[in-house]
Amino acid sequence: MARTAPPPMSRTLVKDALNATAPADAIFLQGWVRTRRDAKAFSFIELNDGSCLKGLQVIVDASLPDYANVARANTGASVEVHGKLVESKGGGQKWEVVAEKFTVLGEADNTYPLQKKGHTLEFLREIAHLRPRSNLFGAVFRVRSRLAYAVHQFFQERGFHYVHTPIITASDAEGAGDMFRVTTLDLENPPRGEDKHVDNAKDFFGKKTFLTVSGQLEGEIFAHALSNIYTFGPTFRAENSNTSRHAAEFWMIEPEVAFCDLAGNMDLAEAFVKHLIRDAKEHCAADLEFFAKFVDKDLLTRLDFVLERPFQRCSYTEAVAILEKSGKTWEHPVSWGANLQAEHERYLTEEHFKCPVTVYNYPRAIKAFYMRQNGEADGRETVAAMDLLVPGIGEIIGGSQREERLDKLRAGMALHHLDEKAYWWYLDLRRYGSVPHAGFGLGFERMLMFVTGVGNIRDVIPFARTPGTADF
Ligand code: 4AD
Numbered sequence: 172m173a174r175t176a177p178p179p180m181s182r183t184l185v186k187d188a189l190n191a192t193a194p195a196d197a198i199f200l201q202g203w204v205r206t207r208r209d210a211k212a213f214s215f216i217e218l219n220d221g222s223c224l225k226g227l228q229v230i231v232d233a234s235l236p237d238y239a240n241v242a243r244a245n246t247g248a249s250v251e252v253h254g255k256l257v258e259s260k261g262g263g264q265k266w267e268v269v270a271e272k273f274t275v276l277g278e279a280d281n282t283y284p285l286q287k288k289g290h291t292l293e294f295l296r297e298i299a300h301l302r303p304r305s306n307l308f309g310a311v312f313r314v315r316s317r318l319a320y321a322v323h324q325f326f327q328e329r330g331f332h333y334v335h336t337p338i339i340t341a342s343d344a345e346g347a348g349d350m351f352r353v354t355t356l357d358l359e360n361p362p363r364g365e366d367k368h369v370d371n372a373k374d375f376f377g378k379k380t381f382l383t384v385s386g387q388l389e390g391e392i393f394a395h396a397l398s399n400i401y402t403f404g405p406t407f408r409a410e411n412s413n414t415s416r417h418a419a420e421f422w423m424i425e426p427e428v429a430f431c432d433l434a435g436n437m438d439l440a441e442a443f444v445k446h447l448i449r450d451a452k453e454h455c456a457a458d459l460e461f462f463a464k465f466v467d468k469d470l471l472t473r474l475d476f477v478l479e480r481p482f483q484r485c486s487y488t489e490a491v492a493i494l495e496k497s498g499k500t501w502e503h504p505v506s507w508g509a510n511l512q513a514e515h516e517r518y519l520t521e522e523h524f525k526c527p528v529t530v531y532n533y534p535r536a537i538k539a540f541y542m543r544q545n546g547e548a549d550g551r552e553t554v555a556a557m558d559l560l561v562p563g564i565g566e567i568i569g570g571s572q573r574e575e576r577l578d579k580l581r582a583g584m585a586l587h588h589l590d591e592k593a594y595w596w597y598l599d600l601r602r603y604g605s606v607p608h609a610g611f612g613l614g615f616e617r618m619l620m621f622v623t624g625v626g627n628i629r630d631v632i633p634f635a636r637t638p639g640t641a642d643f
């Protein structure tokens with residue numbers, strides 16, 4: 172009988188090697204060289220494969236036939252190692268690998284930008300194709316991956332169904348108009364109607380279309396059929412705000428719950444945020460410790476503090492009173508009816524409540540058309556809106572109970588000068604089996620900033636899209 176060659180030895184990830192419970196006579200690793208130290212009789216190589224923050228120390232003895240390869244294993248090179256996993260004699264690590272075979276797959280010369288020295292975050296953004304190989308960004312993107320999984324876990328375990336809402340849309344979900352146009356029309360020479368205006372009926376979809384700012388309206392359709400749903404996908408905003416908390420392309424999680432009011436919505440938001448923090452603490456402990464050491468020394472105490480306490484709740488009217496009484500001078504003046512600005516939000520959560528706070532019942536005129544009208548009290552009209560504010564960031568969640576009454580919704584659309592014809596299907600939901608319902612949107616990048624302590628949204632998204640930048 173023909174004998175087949177033994178199967179190739181399967182690769183062990185550094186993470187699993189570091190967590191080994193016993194030595195191993197044969198182990199096979201692949202990864203990138205972080206550092207190399209040459210002594211007389213051997214070389215030390217720190218091997219990292221991105222499976223975890225820490226690298227694994229590899230010792231290549233100078234007597235090894237492959238030792239000549241070591242000279243080519245500079246920082247950044249990709250290598251393969253066959254060897255033994257043995258208990259480490261040096262401090263700092265439990266295991267190390269004694270190489271028996273050592274191969275360089277891809278060299279990296281001394282122009283490799285991630286040599287072992289501190290780089291600024293700004294510089295690392297310019298090399299977004301290499302920065303995931305740094306400790307900081309490896310950690311950020313492992314946490315991002317884990318929390319994306321935890322999002323699904325949270326909702327799936329609670330009987331929510333995941334809905335893929337469209338990315339290209341003809342409706343402006345927020346009625347705010349900060350949308351990117353999607354068109355295949357020839358911009359140099361677009362078709363024009365008799366009135367000389369561009370003829371959008373000749374565009375790809377037969378009408379004007381955009382990248383979505385939110386999946387909420389389509390999410391509401393599905394909540395009226397499947398009861399509890401969530402979306403999780405990219406959203407786009409053409410707002411020209413060059414801040415550390417705004418991106419033109421970001422990911423949003425939007426649950427929508429039928430038979431739910433504003434209080435139920437706040438409870439869900441709080442449970443969700445706490446779930447994500449707990450999950451990161453449990454599954455990304457080493458990465459969070461790294462952030463606490465190098466990014467934000469108060470991170471772990473703040474996360475514990477947030478987990479342990481109920482979030483505060485405060486009406487918009489109370490919030491305005493608190494701000495007026497604060498004795499602070501504001502860049503944007505505070506008065507009932509004006510939108511809360513970042514400086515106000517940060518004061519409420521960081522200085523006044525010193526804890527996450529949900530502000531609810533905002534003036535009707537400054538909020539979206541779909542929010543449920545509370546009626547008038549003391550000459551002030553409010554809607555059942557809520558924003559969750561957290562220390563260090565400000566608004567992380569925006570949501571509301573939705574207006575389920577047809578006549579009131581039409582009044583809301585009229586107030587915001589929206590064309591009913593464009594929202595005919597949204598109005599139909601109020602004509603057929605309408606129910607009280609509520610939902611919210613969590614900005615995934617803002618949540619990641621909160622969990623990692625990283626201060627700029629550009630550093631928690633693999634390839635940031637902000638005004639003036641769309642590299643990679
Ligand atoms: O408050 P927003 O605009 O709410 C909505 O879009 C609703 N349709 C959500 C809903 O009720 N289903 O956005 C929700 C969250 C914000 O609280 C913020 O965390 C994030 O999305 N967000 C942004 N994140 C990064 N960059 C931007 N430009 C963002 N705009 C909003």
Ligand code: MG
Binds near residue numbers: 558566568
């Ligand atoms: Mg908002």
